[in-house]
Amino acid sequence: MSKKAPSVLQLGNFKKKEEEAPAFYLKTFREHKKEHPFVMDAHAHDFYLISFFTKGSGSHTIDFTTYPVTKGSIFFMSPGEMHAWELSDDTEGYVIFFSASFYRMDARAAQLQQFPFFRADGRLSSGSLNTVQQKEIGRFIGLMEAENQAHSAYRAGILRSILDALLYKLSSFLEKDKGRRPQASLVPQLEALIETHYKEHRPAAFYAAALHISTQQMNAHAKNYLNKTVAELLQERLIAEAKRLLVYSGLTVSEIAYELNFNDSSYFNRFFRRAEKLTPEQFRKRFI
Numbered sequence: 001m002s003k004k005a006p007s008v009l010q011l012g013n014f015k016k017k018e019e020e021a022p023a024f025y026l027k028t029f030r031e032h033k034k035e036h037p038f039v040m041d042a043h044a045h046d047f048y049l050i051s052f053f054t055k056g057s058g059s060h061t062i063d064f065t066t067y068p069v070t071k072g073s074i075f076f077m078s079p080g081e082m083h084a085w086e087l088s089d090d091t092e093g094y095v096i097f098f099s100a101s102f103y104r105m106d107a108r109a110a111q112l113q114q115f116p117f118f119r120a121d122g123r124l125s126s127g128s129l130n131t132v133q134q135k136e137i138g139r140f141i142g143l144m145e146a147e148n149q150a151h152s153a154y155r156a157g158i159l160r161s162i163l164d165a166l167l168y169k170l171s172s173f174l175e176k177d178k179g180r181r182p183q184a185s186l187v188p189q190l191e192a193l194i195e196t197h198y199k200e201h202r203p204a205a206f207y208a209a210a211l212h213i214s215t216q217q218m219n220a221h222a223k224n225y226l227n228k229t230v231a232e233l234l235q236e237r238l239i240a241e242a243k244r245l246l247v248y249s250g251l252t253v254s255e256i257a258y259e260l261n262f263n264d265s266s267y268f269n270r271f272f273r274r275a276e277k278l279t280p281e282q283f284r285k286r287f288i
Contacts, residue, residue, distance in 0.1 A: 008045065009044070010045075010047070011023065011025060011097060011099060024159055026094065026145060032095050042082060044082045045080075047079060048097065048100065048118065049096070050075070051093065052075075052094045052129075053073045053074070054072075054134065055092040057087070058085065058091060061083060061086075062081055062082070063081055063244065064243060073128055074126065074137075074174075075125060076123075082244045094141050096144070096163075113188035116175045119187075124175070133173050140165065144166075190221075194207065194237055198234055202234060235275060246283055256280070
């Protein structure tokens, strides 16, 4: 086991030496694995990811849930989620990476979190496409492949448009709750703030001030759209990061407490046990 925290890959890890870091990345899975073999080790990303499999078998673990991989399997990941593959040698498909800034260049800021794959509450991490759906999604990917190799002045805008259409099409295929209420724009702003500051800032008042509303208003909004308070969202994010470090790194419990900005490991132990009904060491032993 590594004696450091698990790696967090950036889009710059997938550029050629003479290129700038891409904001959008599309490869066949075979090409992706061959050019970047390090992706087969457990890691997280600071970008969004879609992986679509057209052949092969195996498993895909996202954080602490393992999903089967078969023909037609599709997976979605948001920044910060840890994952690892166990796949047969004949596995084929596609991987698509994109940054939030790339997508939002031509879209409303809230829109990305409205898709069922990237919202905080009830996120859809995986799905299975039937034969007809696979062909339709394949056509979208083919359009993106062709445009990604082009060098027109409108390449980025065209890719964003196809990506947006792809996400809507996948939502129509996979979303179970058709009547689900879309999130208001405050929710993704709150999620982004928590993702950036959850280690350093625990009081809800910090996030309310950043959003220019009262703590009461912010909690009411979070409760209405996510059925959780801001304190609960912060606790969930801290616990998720603690689990990742416990399972995917060799850091001691004290080092993890320090990494997550707890005053002492005893307080961290109590915090973790209250949420998980296990001590950090017990949790680590269960998964390793």
